[in-house]
Amino acid sequence: MLPAGLPSLSPLRAIQELSMNDLIARRERALGPGMRLFYEQPFEPVDARGVWITDVDGKRYLDAYNNVPHVGHAHPRVVAAVQARMASVNTNTRYLDPHVLDYAEALKATMPAELDTVMLTCSGTEANDLAWRLACAHTGGSGAIATSYAYHGNSTMVSALDVVSTPSGKNEGWVATVDAPIDRSAEDGDSEAGSATFDKGMAAAIETLTANKRPPAAFYFDPLFASDGVRLPAKGAMEAGLERLRKQGGLVVSDEVQPGFGRLGEAMWGFEAVGVMPDIVTMGKATGNGYPLGVVVTRREIVQSFRNKGRYFNTFGGSPAASAAGAAVLDVLSSEGLQANARAVGADLKAALIQLGQRHRLITDVRGTGFFLGVELAHRRGGEKVPATAEARRAINLLWELGVLVGLTGPGLNVLKVRPPMVFGKDDAAILLDRFDQAMGRV
């Protein structure tokens, strides 16, 4: 029964609200406290295709946020590929199976030749965690460097790299941070000054680790620096800093969970867009279009160092179904020309969002490229930009009401994250822009 004093609802709407409250209560009981839900008014999707999600009330949402369904929600080729393997034999890499080889070879073909060895896991977290084990075994180091607002996943080791998760066990001073390099569009973005700032940060981080007797094993970075606020450095801006790291024996881990698989449009991999040659590349989220699959690609000698020192086996990593999912994603990306789509539609979208910035003063910057754009909302106070956190939250909820899904990121949670499935088209971009304009007018 509805509590007294609530505004009267239509009978259908009242039933829907009760049903939603029931789901929320069941969720709290079964999954425990503190589980976040997207949006102020949580919603229940019941179907999805391409870039469209339908909720339980039949309302349709344009999805400009989800990056797990990389080639579109419920892409029939991925669904069919997984189903065929699950309905047949779905064992593990200790049996001979061509699917895992077909996938590994197809993936290698998108990479520089030096990155010749593929290891398969269940998630981006497992991939980043395995990268650490590889780096420690190969370098003999035991210190890690990440950027100030990095997020690389949820395992004990990987979560120690970020500031939002609680480190487990004792903090032994084995993680040091460096500020993300500035965006390529910033004043110093393509200058020696920008490069020098990053190099200086790297030098300080190495010094911290060395003082703690933790020589650097690896530096982890997301080439797009998404959780650092979407900051895409100019090519070469990281070179001096990374050269310094390498001289100290550390490896470079490019976390492609967010920028990889053509999302940036201008490149298949984030490290290419920023002109870095990594030692280890990690992938997740997009990899299997929703089927749990993570990947490490690295040099053979690094795997050799690791295998020399101990056993490693991943039960689900590289199963026929996982491999088929991964291969289908690569196949669709190529046959549907989705990287080119991200480049073209993304470029127009970015230009239009910059245009909107002329009308809405809160928009102080539009960063990123392809299908990963960050729209910064801030108040200008004197020469300073003060994050418009509350307004950004209001904006994504208004957009949700208007039937468009976007997210929030950045240290100040004031950057709207526009990160649609790769099949997002020109018409979709037009809808997004129209609703964006409306929402910004009401923020």
Add this chain to the structure above:
Amino acid sequence: MLPAGLPSLSPLRAIQELSMNDLIARRERALGPGMRLFYEQPFEPVDARGVWITDVDGKRYLDAYNNVPHVGHAHPRVVAAVQARMASVNTNTRYLDPHVLDYAEALKATMPAELDTVMLTCSGTEANDLAWRLACAHTGGSGAIATSYAYHGNSTMVSALDVVSTPSGKNEGWVATVDAPIDRSAEDGDSEAGSATFDKGMAAAIETLTANKRPPAAFYFDPLFASDGVRLPAKGAMEAGLERLRKQGGLVVSDEVQPGFGRLGEAMWGFEAVGVMPDIVTMGKATGNGYPLGVVVTRREIVQSFRNKGRYFNTFGGSPAASAAGAAVLDVLSSEGLQANARAVGADLKAALIQLGQRHRLITDVRGTGFFLGVELAHRRGGEKVPATAEARRAINLLWELGVLVGLTGPGLNVLKVRPPMVFGKDDAAILLDRFDQAMGRV
């Protein structure tokens, strides 16, 4: 071309060998060095149903080994459940979705009421890794205890618990080991002496951690102690040791990756079979019948401690497809009466294997229960048993030739692991016994 001097092969067989060698060479190139393959003569499965696997040559194998396809290879209900969700909407737990709640509630219903909160991951590794983060957050401790030959998974943290993986970074003395309790069938198995031995080992492990300033956060155990050689303790044998641990603030983590989901026949969960009430239960492998899914079940207060201290989110854990896979496994287990099947067929199989031991002197013990049996092969030298490692390896390869798949385990790799999918029937057991008898006659 075949090297000179090889025995002549039929043309078909020669082509098959070339094709297999090609797969092995591709595997080495793409997946790197040191990847193990099952059996001396690796084989390529191309189809599987229930307990039968067909290889590329059309030869059929009775699968008495694989525990990932828990309710049978390619079970149509699991395949259909996953397919339906993948073809519809397959998001994450930040959206409202009834599938994850249906699954969590069904799983809780199989557990003691205190274990009321379910967290979903992608693998047993992720579940055991999350258990560590929960235990550290709840207890404030930072030391771990595991058994001498434990294996709990492959992340940086979890792999530090075992002796076969290389620890990453510095070893800070935060892991101590205790010998697994003896088997319930051993002379002291159900006596005060057996219980006292385990308690003494636990006391020493706690002392080690305390000396290292690493108060115990958690003790991990596989209730069947599979990698310790398949040792199923008597009910109550661990009580004194665990009580001692709890007094020092440590939590008990029951790793149900191998014994869980009714495999032991006598109980749905391993901890029930050994009379232990855990604080945290972890699951993997069997959970989704091959779809990557791991689970943590624990008390609400423990999750609360963890959530109070930081953020945790698992992208693929609890997705609609993963939840549907998990729910289908529980549903099939119940509707096909598979726990009762494991109990009945497993008991007859164990009795018959013990009988075989009368004829084959190498068989020195048959341990385990339900569908997890360990057949120990050893040479008796005086009063001692010397592991018959080479013979055990030969036995599993002979069984493979005879069309039956079993595995090896134990510190001396001399324990044949009989661990079939749960749909293994009486006729299958008869085939296994016949081939087992033949193989032992030729070892």
